[in-house]
Every structure is written in structure tokens, then in C-alpha cells.
Amino acid sequence: MTTILKMNQGVRAAIKDFLRHLLETGAVHAVFTLRKQDSPNVVSYSLIADPEKLDEATPFYPVMPGNAGGLLSRITLNESFKDPVAAVLRPCELRAFVELVKRQQGNPANIVTISSICAGVSPLKASAQWESDQQVDEYWSAISNGELPPNIRDSCRICEHPVPMGADIVVPVAGEEEIDSKCSFLLNSEKGAKLAEGMPGEIGETEQEVKEVEQIRSFREKQRSELATELEKTVAGLERVIETFASCTSCHGCRAVCPICYCQLCEFDSSRSELKAQVVETELRKRGGIRIPPGTLAFHIGRLAHMAISCVGCGMCSDVCPAEIPVSSVFWKVGKAVQELFDYTPGRSVEEAIPITVFEEDELCEVED
Amino acid sequence: MKKGHLLPAQEGVSQAVAGFLKRCLEEKIFDAVVAPLDSHAGYNYVLLDDGELLDKVVAMPPVMPVQGAKAVQSLTHHGNSKKIAVVMRLCEIRAAVELSKLRQTDLENVFFIGVDCSGVIPLPDYLERARDKPKDTELMLRPLCQVCEDFSLAGNDRVTVVDLHVGTMGLGDSSALLIPSSAAGEDVLRQLGMDSKPVEEVNQWSTKVGVIRNERRKARKEALADIKKKVSGLEGLLEVFSQCIECHNCQSVCPICYCRLCFADKGTSADTADDYLQRANVAGAVRHLPEPLLFHLGRMAHMSLSCVSCGMCEDVCPVSIPVGRVVSLVSEETRGIFDYMPGRSVEEELPLARFELEELTEVEDV
């Protein structure tokens, strides 16, 4: 059971009112959320301290220009915010931030998290072409019709965790048919409840998992099994893995935007990963030729080995891939398999240690003699 | 007039070039060859010494997934003792030359075979449509290809590092020209018993190239004027780059950007959380840092002098920023100050590495 604040307002206006309330009462000194830039239809995460500037804010805008969890980690890398800040994040962004905090790559102190029961985001390549609010309106119409919006990231279609974990305040969006006239804020923590004091609306108690959420879950489950079947056909087995990643151009964009990839200099960009003369000789001898630059598959498998355990399936990687490789789907699938081995859910809680740092005597017995 | 060897190409230019390269390997003129091959993954550069693989050679691939200079770099960064013939477009050869000035490529044993290039299709368009319909001529070329003047060696004194050039324009489908343009190039033809004469086809080729070049020149002027308007003033710059999500794809595919860790990834100017908050207090609202413009301007300061306008950067930008055109514009103006042409010759020193006493006097105090 959790405290709920119900409002007779559409969610897009309500969240802005709420953020304004937070700033005006001084409950927080600033708000970290999406905000329109000078260019039309361009949004970017921003830190807003002036309540007037909230007019430009667009929380829940269906675009993820960067995983906010990764952005917050960079901001709080060396020290936390000294004053309270409210951050509006999607569930996967919050989970990414938690995974980074576990690795000393971010400081959660003084951050109040506001998340949503997420309906997904549009791929960047599509949103970069938007010339009006039409697609955004279509997005919200679909939600009002109780549907998952069309044209969202593959990773969003199959998302297993649309309900945030550990957020102070959760705003149901996906599946809410009256989202343009009514909405509610689930106050999941004391911090969250305190912030809502003074906001107009009805306070009550509710269950977390309600009918709408179940609907969204089952919808996505269907998408997941469809994708799983498809992946089976296109990615399973060494031959097909090679085929899938064959068009990779080694831009490493997937790594650059991945919130979990925090290394300043990736192993695969270091001198250790350069083409060695002996390898050239061997390949010429064995096969008469070698593709240059080489090593596309090694990069992906290596990156999986390093970060799959914490992959939150946000889908930033597929969005930036210039070769249209379904990176997020492959990484989600492998990530899930690895995570299930340890019964580990990335981002579930800061206290849950990363499996690689925990030694269990009786573990992975199936690979022992 | 240039001399050339007319290469019969009944089965297409690629086959003719493949045949030529095979002979070179058989007669041990080269130890190995680097050329674009048509593989299940599209078109990729392959280093090979097995003549059979040459059956898959494509002399003029319709797409450029990797800038050829990067292929040469990965192969020769730590030196190279094999005699290698490299088949690439002129912009890729020029970039390899620029990299040699930065000790990122070793061109001593590299024999460059340039190819007439009519431009490439942007990678995303190719992957979406052209892969299944290779003859779809409705697809537009990369914006920078549309305005490229250095696509052929004919009448081009801005590119001097090619040893042998494959001329195809203006010759119809069944022949190609091998134009030797260095002593090494002439020597190879001689070794193969291939004559090199001022044949009529050379004229045809030159003329056709000249026509295309004139069109491109005009188009370039318009395109640059257009982009100049878009980026003029701080507002213009901010607007053009406002979409940027700092994925750094442009930097990682750029052949000139050779740094292992880009200055922009070093966190040098990372604000503390407190500083960021203070900025927000002062300005009311601050976009998350670092500001993308810092990355782009810094990158241009570092590499624009050597930009070969290949357009890789624009291909890979996930939010369709016309970054290649902006850098090409800046490049034209910055290298104009030093009368410098990237990749023109190995001996031409990088302007930033060369001290001239009498230079840039216009910015000195009178």
C-alpha cells in the first residue's frame, strides 16, 4: 500500500504545477528535467532553478536525448548536490543511476526522484525529424486510448520494468486512459510525501499494481516473446551473431551513450585493442584476407562481458547506431540471461551488490565438475 | 595530356580492376592488396593476398561505412614492411596522407590506386533502401559528395599522392583507364607490360570529369553559402547544434580525429554539482553540461585544417545535424589562411606544426 495524491488535471500540466510548487516553496532548489531548447522540437535535460523557466519544461516528453541516469552520474561524480534537487527520470534512467552509484560513479544524496509508469520514448532518428507537435500529440492520444504509443523504441516495446523501483514519487502514465484530465502521484517515500504537502488534490491509499499496469505489462510481454522469437532467428548461434554485427562500423557510439559504460577510456579504444602484426600474418595465412579495421565482434562481446549484468535496457545504443544493428535487443537478451543467473535486477536497490563483487561458495555449480 | 592504359572492362570496372590486381599479386609486384570487397556485411576494406578473394572486389562501392584512411591507419600505425597496393577514393587517400604527417599511418610501402568516385549514399539511407535495390537512382548522395570537386585525378592539381588512378567517367561501361601518376605507377605498368599512351579516351575522360567538376563547384558555392547563413552568429551556431546529444559519433568516425581519448571526454571542464546548481541559480535554467558547442568548436580547432570533406560525420549523426557541411565550411576558411590543402602532398607540413616568421601579420599590433 502506498499514499496517493489524485488530481483533476491532465498529467502534463499537473507535473509542471508540482515542480513549480516544489521550487516556490523552496522544498528543492532546482529541478532536473527535460526542457525545450531554442530550436523547435528539440529537448534536452536541464537544471531549472527559476520557477518562471518551468514554462519551458517538458517532463515526460517522449524523447530520451541521453540517459538521465548517466547524466546525473557525471554531475554528481565527485560530490553530491549540496541542496535538494528534484530529478524527473524514466524508470530505466533511475535504475541506471542506481547501478552507477553502486560503482562510486554518482552520489544520490539530496536528490528526490520523480519517475513515471513509462509508456516509452520515440527513437532519436525519428524525433530528430519532427517538425511540429503532431507526433507528440499522437503519443498522448494513444495513451488516452489505453494503448502503447506506436513508433517507440524496440527496447520500450519489450520493457519489463515500466514501473519504477525506488523512486520517491511515481506518476502513472502508461495505460491511463484519462491522462489528459486526471492523474495521480504515488508518494512512495516519506521524502515524497513531504514534498506533496500543500499541493491541491485528494490524498488516499492504493495498491501499487493496479489494473492499468497489468494491462501494460501483458501487452509488453507479448511484444517480448515476439522479439525473442525473432532474435532466435536472427541472432542465435555464432554464424548469426557474426552476421548481425557484420555491418558494425566500429564507431563505438553505443558505448558512448550507454549509461552503464562509465570507463573514461574504453578497453576497446586502448592500445591493447589495436591490430597486431602477428594477427595480420595469421589471418592472411589462414584465410588469405582480413577485414580492416577489424575487431567488431570482439568489441561487442567484450562490452557485454563488462556491462551486461547491469544493462537496464534503455535502448540508447540502438538509437545512435549508424548501421541499424539491433544492439539494444541483443544486449537486453544477453543481459537478461546473465542477470537471471544471479537472480539480479539492475537498479532494484542500492544495497544489492553487483554479482561480480560478491563471492558465494555455492554458485554456478552447474559449471563445476 | 596525361597518358593512360586502356583497360578493357566488358564485365565491368570491378572485374577489370580485380584482374589487374590479381596479376600484380601473381607477379609479386605487391605482397598484399587493400580493396573494398562485397561481403555479406556490405562493403568493407579487406587486406588480402589471396587472388581468389579479389572476385568480390567492388571498385566503386555505393556506400562508405568506414573511412579508408582509418583502415590504412589500423594496418600501418606501428609501421609496415609489406608492399601493399591500396584501392581507395581520393578523399580517403588524402586523409591517409594527413595521418602520415601525424605519424598515424606509415605510407612508405603503400602504393595508392585512386578511383573515380561519383559519390556515396548516406549509410542510413543505404541500409534502409538501397541494400535491396542497388540501382535505385532516386537516392541522393551524401550532401558533401554532392559538392565534391576532388573525386577524380583528371585536371586535379590538389591531389598528388596517387600512384595509379582508375578513370571511369565518360568512358561508357566497357572500359576504364589506368592513369599512372608517379614514377612508381609507371613502373608497375611497365612491369606488367601495359603500355601507357596519350590515347583519345584520356581526353574523353578529362572532359567529362571537367564538366562534372564545374557543376560540383557551383553546387559547393551554393551549399556553403547556405550553411554559412544557418550557422551565422552565436544564435545560428547554437541552433544548428542544439539537437546534439554528444554521442561523439562524428568524432569517432572522422579519419582525422586520431586521439585515443578526445579532449571532450576528459572531464576537464566538468563542473561540480554545486557549481552547476549555482549556474542554474544565476541563469534560471541551464542545459546539462558540457555544452555541445564546446565539443564541436574544440574539435574544429583541432582538425578543421586537415578536413577532407568526406562526410562520414554527417552520415553517422543520429539527429541529422549537418555537421560535415559546417566543418567543411570552417575548413575552407581556416586552411585558406595558410593556403593549405589537406592531403595534397606528404611533404607539405601541417600549418600548426610549422613556424613562419612572417605570417598572420594582420592580427599583429600595427
Next chain:
Amino acid sequence: MKKRIGVYVCECGPNIAGAVDIDRVLEAVLSLDGVAVAEKYGLLCSGDGKKYLVEQVREHGLTHLVVGACSPKQHELTFMTVCEESGLNPFLFQMANIREQVAWITPDTEKATERTIRHLKAAIRRVLYHTALEQKEIETNPDVLVIGGGMAGISAALSLGSSRKVYVVDKRDALGGKALKYEKSSPGMANSADVVENYLRGIETDENIEVLTNTNVEEVRGFFGNFLVKLRENDAESDARELRVGAIIVALGMDPLDSEVLSEYGYGKIQNVYTSLELEQANVDGKLGMSGGGKPKSVGIVHCVGRKEAGYCSEICCTVGMKIACYLQEKFPGIAVTEFYQDLSIPGRGAQVLYEEARRAGTEFIRATNVQLSESDDKIKISYERDHDKTEEKPVDMVVLLVGIGPPADAEKISNLLSVPLGKGGFFTEEHAKISPVSSSIEGIYLAGCASGPKGIPETISQSEAVAGKILAGLVPGRKIETEAKTSRIAENLCMGCQTCLDVCCYGAISYNETRGICVVNEVLCKGCGNCAAACPSGAASHQHFTSRQVYQEIAEIVK
């Protein structure tokens, strides 16, 4: 470990106290993160002031020190010594100039106070990013290599031989250089060959000096105090010999400007046209006269040959011209000598005397431009423009061309070997033309004599002795030398081996390691100029005391 910064503002008498509200400044900085104590003091550079600081560091267990006072140029070293005395690494210190940069530039106390607060905050912010740097001490070899066995080389060797081993290397088969070719040298007209012979005898008898004639320098590696030199005899078949020395003296001398310039004057085409050096040699050999053996009745001495092309005056030729006039008048009494000069350069105590003597003996001095020689009957016709308008002619039996002094033939080769750059005229460049004329920019490599520019023997000897002095003081046998602590460093994992840093290093401190494909800084040679850090696009090369982050943080705080 928790950072505890101590901030001390010097009143500097009335200089700062009278212009800045120091109490307000202290209050402002005390609130900053990491600041443990903020105090003011009357005169921090005084004996008491320094003692006070040492006590403060110890009392408060300070980890960093910030001082707001005068210019670092004045007292940075003072306070760094204070740090050392108190047990604090001297590089965990930052000084803010609030006197020259604030108190002394405005009478407005309000502005001065505000500005002082900014400066101090910036210094406090920056010092948080400082790292403790250590100076190193290295052993040195006191021996010296002298390249070139002319006057410069042998006089330097003689000054040094008493305290260490000196190797004098010359590619020719005997020492002595050009001075041996002069019978008399000005001023004083002493017999210079005798002088040289004296020196050479000194060299022979000094056990510490080893002479290696017919020998070339093939390779030089290392740095001040620790050079490794490879020598090889002219006969290429012989083995190389390796020497270890601590300092190198470039005393290669000069060669006259090349014959292209001379041929414009008909040299080599017209009979009886000689260069000044040839005439000197003929004089020493007793063969002064015309080519047929006859006695010249008239001589034209042409000054400034090659001066315009070279772009500099060779300093001594005018004196040489007058000296030659004296020879000729002595050997051929009654001979008519005419000196065709552009500008007369007769500096110093002796040259004027020579000039007057020459005039008294009947030498004519004509200020002439556009001098041209041609054959006419049996004589040489000199045509010239007197005073820039009248064209005149003079027939003479013999012409002496006072050809300018050029760099030694091996200058480029040795310049490349040592990384000492060649400057105007192709001569070796000194570290500073006015205040450091005998040092090169490479520590441990010195220049003496004509190798660094035209000069006469007195100046040459001055330079050799100056070089010897520097070596005697700087390379004391048994003493170690301290290296610069604020050096650059190249991060191995980030370097791509483009060698841009190497190209811009003026001190030869960066080398390229082929096996690892990266550039490496020699911390002993590095002078901390920061060129490499500025040139490196990715920041793989960074200056340890001026990292991008330190500089950025300081600026960010100043402009807040």
C-alpha cells in the same frame, strides 16, 4: 585525507592593508569548503612572518597553503621554502597576487576588496587540485667535450683542464683553426701564430686534455651531466669510440661566405683577385704578390663582400682590411692602396689607431657602392658609385675582397646532432642574444667563438672563458644537480605517438619510443614550459603543475 587549507593574507605594510578590507576577505574565504583557517599578518616575507607561517602549518595540521600577497615573482620561492620547512610539499601551495594585480591598480576599496576575494577564492579552488611534486637529484659527469680545435676550443680546454678531463675533437688533422693563418692580428699586430702555438703547447702538456684530430662527432645522446657521445675517425672503417661527458662546447668556428657571392666580383675569373684569407695565407707563406710573381703597384680592397646577401655585418673585416693595407705598405713601399667601404666599422680601443695609421701611410678610403670589377688592358678596373651618385673608375693591379664571415661548414650536421637550432645567417642560436650569449637552449651545451656569429679573437676568448666559468660552477665534480619538479608528463595509455609534442619541444626533452609507439618525457631535461601540453589535442601530454583541470577551476572560480 581531509583537506585543510590555510589562507594567509599579507598586509604588506600599508600596501595591501590600506587598499583592501582584509577582514571582510577573511570572512568570505573562511566559509569555503576545505578552508581550515584564514588569518592576516603584517609582513609575511619577514623573518618573523616566515616563522609564523611555519608554526601555523604545524599547529593547524594544514595540508595546503594559500597566501595572498605580492607578486609570485617576488616571493613564491620564499613561501615554498616555508612549506618545506614546515613539512609541507612546496607544490601544495598557491599564491594570489593581490598587490600588483589589485591593491596597486585601484583606489576604490570596495572594488579592490571584491577583487581580492575573487583572487583568493580562485587560488583556494586551484590548490585543491595540486599534487605533491618532488625534485630529483642526479649524479653527473664533470668531463667536457669540445667540438672544434681553433682558438675558441683550445682556450676553453685550457681553462677547464685543471679540474676535469677535456676531450678536444677536430675533423682536421691539426688544431689551431683559422688563427694559424694570420701573421699579425689586430689590435697590436702581435704574431697570432705564435699565440696559437703557445696555447697548443699548453694543451700538449696538460694531462687532462685529450686531443682527437681527424675525428668526427657521430652521435650525441643524453642530457646535461650525462651525455653519451659517439666519435669516429675520418677513416670510416675505424671503430666508433664512446665517451661520457657532462657538458659540450660547440667551438666550430667559421667559414668565409661562399663563392657564389665572390664570383660576382670576378673572383676565379679575373687574375689577381684574392679573398682576405687567401692574402693572409700568402703573407704567412711569404708569397705575397701578383700571380705572375710581380709586385703590385696599386691595390683595391673591397669591403662588405657578401654583407647584403648575408644580411649582417661581420664585425671584423674593416679592421682586417686596414691590417692588410699595413702589410702591403710594408712589403711594397709606395703601393697605392684604396679601400672601398660601405660603412666603416672600427669599434674598440685599437681599431681607430689602425685606421689613422693606414690613412697616414697613404691609404685612400672611398665610400663606395655598387662596386664592380672587370678586366681592362693588364689591369683590373674597379667601377663604383661614390656617395650614391657619381660613377667613377679606378684601375688597380690587385684586388682583395674582404669576404664576410659565414657559419662553419658542419653547422647543420652538428645542429641536428645536438638539437641546437641554427638562427640568422646559419649560426648556432644562443639562449638569449643579450643576457645568455654563451649558452644554447639545450642545458649543458655551450657556444663559443664564431660558431654563434662573427667576432674577433678577443671576444672569442671572452666567450670561451665564460663557458669555462659556467661549467666550473655548474658541473662540480662529485656534486649532484637538482632537476625541475614542475615538468610535463605523457599518459602512456592516451598517447597516439603523433609526435606533435616532440616537434614543439625546444629542450629535446621528449623522445619517441618505437616499441611502445608513444612519446616519453625525460624529466631531467624537461624545463616545464608546457608547449607539449598545449600542442597535444587529447591532453595525453599534461603539465604537472598546470593541468587543464587546475587552470579551468581557477578560471571558473574567478569569473563566477
